[in-house]
Amino acid sequence: MFKPYTLDEGKLLVKLARDAVSQYLRTRRIMEPPKELPEKLLKDKYGVFTTIxxxxGRNKRGELRGCIGFPQAVYNVAMGVIRSAIAAAVEDPRFEPMSPEELDKVxxxxxxxxPLELLEPGNPRDYLNKIVIGRHGIVIQRGYYSGLLLPQVPVEYCWDAxxxxxxxxxxxxxxxDCWLDEDTSVLIYEAQIFREVEPNGDVVERDLMEELKVCQNAHGNKS
Structure with missing residues (x-):
C-alpha cells in the first residue's frame, strides 16, 4: 500500500494547498514552499493532484469546483501541491476561476x-482482475489522447472495474470500450489522499476501501 506520509504531513500539504490558492487569489503570485516544511516534502518527487x-455538508459529497495535477513527478511534492492547487482554482477549463470570497465555502x-505502472498487454479483459477498486487509479492512453481518473472516483460512484x-x-x-483495443495503453497507480472535512477544518486521510464498503452496502453489495 502506497503511504509515504503521516497524517501530520498530510495536514501540512492540505494547508499548503489552501494557503497557495489564498495567496495567489490576493496577489497573483505563486508562493515558494515554506522552508520550515519537513525536508522530505521539499525533496520527494511524486505526482500530485489537488481537488477543490x-x-x-459533512456527510455529503461536495460539488466539484476544480481538479488539476501532475500524473508524474514534475516538481518536489511541496511545489507540486502549490502548482496543482492554483491550477485547480483558476485553470480548470470546466469552471470559472475562483474568487477570494469562495475560499470559506470550499x-x-x-x-x-x-509512479505509474503499465499493465502488460495481452488479453485486455485481464485488466478487470488487475484493477482493484479502492486502491488503483487509471490512466488511459492512445496516440495523442490521454485520460486520468483518481482512485477515489470509482469509489464515489460505486463503479466496478x-x-x-x-x-x-x-x-x-x-x-x-477503447481499453479493449490493443493500441490502447492502460496504466495504474495508487494514491495517498488527504482532505479537509469542512472549509478550513480538520484534515483526515481517506480510507477508500472503507468508503467502498459503505457505497456497496448502499447499492446492494454491488461488486
Missing part, C-alpha cells in the same frame, strides 16, 4: 500519486 469542492483535497475503464476512456475522449 464546494462544501455541501474544501481542499490533496492526492499524492505513486469495467465501468471504471469505460469512464477512463471517455475521460480521454475515446470510445468507452
Amino acid at each position: 469542492e464546494v462544501f455541501m 474544501t481542499f483535497e490533496v492526492s499524492i500519486l505513486s 469495467m465501468e471504471f475503464l469505460n469512464e477512463g476512456c471517455v475521460k480521454a475522449f475515446l470510445p468507452p
